[in-house]
Amino acid sequence: MSDAIALNPNVQAQIDLINNREAQRRAAGNAELAALENGATPEEAARAFTQVMQGAPAPAARAYVQQAIQMLNITPEGFIALLQTQVAREDEKVLEARNAIENAISASREISARMQVLQAIHQRVSQDGDGDLDIGNGEITINGRVMAMSEAIMEFDLVDELNLGRHQRDGDTSWLNNVKLRVDAVQSAIDGLRQEQQKITSNNELSMITMQQAMQQRGQHLQLVSKVLAMIGDTERAIVGNMR
Numbered sequence: 001m002s003d004a005i006a007l008n009p010n011v012q013a014q015i016d017l018i019n020n021r022e023a024q025r026r027a028a029g030n031a032e033l034a035a036l037e038n039g040a041t042p043e044e045a046a047r048a049f050t051q052v053m054q055g056a057p058a059p060a061a062r063a064y065v066q067q068a069i070q071m072l073n074i075t076p077e078g079f080i081a082l083l084q085t086q087v088a089r090e091d092e093k094v095l096e097a098r099n100a101i102e103n104a105i106s107a108s109r110e111i112s113a114r115m116q117v118l119q120a121i122h123q124r125v126s127q128d129g130d131g132d133l134d135i136g137n138g139e140i141t142i143n144g145r146v147m148a149m150s151e152a153i154m155e156f157d158l159v160d161e162l163n164l165g166r167h168q169r170d171g172d173t174s175w176l177n178n179v180k181l182r183v184d185a186v187q188s189a190i191d192g193l194r195q196e197q198q199k200i201t202s203n204n205e206l207s208m209i210t211m212q213q214a215m216q217q218r219g220q221h222l223q224l225v226s227k228v229l230a231m232i233g234d235t236e237r238a239i240v241g242n243m244r
Contacts, residue, residue, distance in 0.1 A: 090218035097211035104204035136177025
């Protein structure tokens with residue numbers, strides 16, 4: 001992960017202020033356009049714009065950027081460097097969120113596979129009239145594959161979920177066969193995995209929101225970079241024009 005340059009709080013506040021103003025102006029412009037599309041007069045559309053802006057219209061974007069640069073007492077090139085630092089930060093946030101989402105999807109799929117095994121075990125144990133069954137006496141079918149219950153429990157790492165660790169014997173690979181498994185124990189294991197999966201899903205939704213917000217912020221920073229570059233280009237053209 002790249003080292004991010006720490007921004008002065010005043011600099012960060014000015015950049016945030018510009019981003020917020022830009023977002024507000026876009027929302028106001030959308031409201032004005034929607035009003036015109038719905039048959040409003042130009043005057044009514046202008047009022048819709050003003051209402052969204054909640055007061056006096058903001059200065060033109062370029063003038064606002066110029067004002068911010070003056071307040072920060074930096075050159076346009078320095079302002080671009082600050083924005084590039086912000087873009088790099090948002091890129092890191094997007095990457096972190098994307099990795100978290102991919103890991104969550106993988107973990108959720110693994111839990112689903114284990115729950116499928118537990119549900120098959122639950123169904124098999126339920127078939128016994130006493131509501132319990134020696135693990136060594138049961139078989140289940142997983143994705144067309146017939147497995148002994150003991151084999152499935154070990155392969156899908158379900159010993160802890162079924163609270164069977166207390167029965168384990170060192171050096172004895174057949175220790176599971178004589179352990180009785182009750183329906184309520186299997187159901188408890190299913191419920192536990194379901195809660196774990198729900199937690200993963202909730203965290204995944206937060207990661208998606210974080211990634212979306214970071215991508216939006218990144219887009220706003222890049223728009224400001226474009227505006228400053230355009231402003232620099234106009235200044236250079238004016239200098240050349242004065243030299244002619």
